[in-house]
Amino acid sequence: EDQVTQSPEALRLQEGESSSLNCSYTVSGLRGLFWYRQDPGKGPEFLFTLYSAGEEKEKERLKATLTKKESFLHITAPKPEDSATYLCAVPSGTYKYIFGTGTRLKVLA
Amino acid sequence: DADVTQTPRNRITKTGKRIMLECSQTKGHDRMYWYRQDPGLGLRLIYYSFDVKDINKGEISDGYSVSRQAQAKFSLSLESAIPNQTALYFCATSDRTDENQPQHFGDGTRLSIL
Numbered sequence: 001e002d003q004v005t006q007s008p009e010a011l012r013l014q015e016g017e018s019s020s021l022n023c024s025y026t027v028s029g030l031r032g033l034f035w036y037r038q039d040p041g042k043g044p045e046f047l048f049t050l051y052s053a054g055e056e057k058e059k060e061r062l063k064a065t066l067t068k069k070e071s072f073l074h075i076t077a078p079k080p081e082d083s084a085t086y087l088c089a090v091p092s093g094t095y096k097y098i099f100g101t102g103t104r105l106k107v108l109a
Numbered sequence: 110d111a112d113v114t115q116t117p118r119n120r121i122t123k124t125g126k127r128i129m130l131e132c133s134q135t136k137g138h139d140r141m142y143w144y145r146q147d148p149g150l151g152l153r154l155i156y157y158s159f160d161v162k163d164i165n166k167g168e169i170s171d172g173y174s175v176s177r178q179a180q181a182k183f184s185l186s187l188e189s190a191i192p193n194q195t196a197l198y199f200c201a202t203s204d205r206t207d208e209n210q211p212q213h214f215g216d217g218t219r220l221s222i223l
Binding site: 032034036041042043044045046049087089095096097099100101102 | 113115140149150151152154157159165167199201210211212213214215216217219
């Protein structure tokens, strides 16, 4: 059965303190891995798609990387406005997307 | 304007009431989905639709029904609401021409059933 697991569940960082979020996946035939950002009271907002091991994508202070078993979302010198829940997801079968339960990131000023 | 619009944004109602949540989109996508999100459980699929004549149950469809009124409109109904249906509900869309593209979400409806 396809599965996505995110860790840690929650992370508190000081402003400027870099760290990484993990998304481990088990899926037969990876067809993409998606990262989303979700703010309180809002829907998930698409950030990145990664398709193959070794691929990297960057956006401002965020960089997503992919291996054959997991993806990392690296946050460099985070700011308080980076505080959000970060979700990863993979397509599964012909219609389904498997979502992780997310990492709640809090960046303190 | 948002690409995926959900109404209402918040709703409080009583057990046994019928409730309809509405979703409209301007992305031109054929595929639309309804999810619920609960703390610690992530997003769970309720129903999905690949076009106006195609409606399919997701993993947690009991107690829910849907209607696809047009390519751009997909509504979710709770026929007789119960307290454990209290959750955050999201509508999402995706492009049928590429199954490997991400979904796009509305901002959700926070539903509380007393």
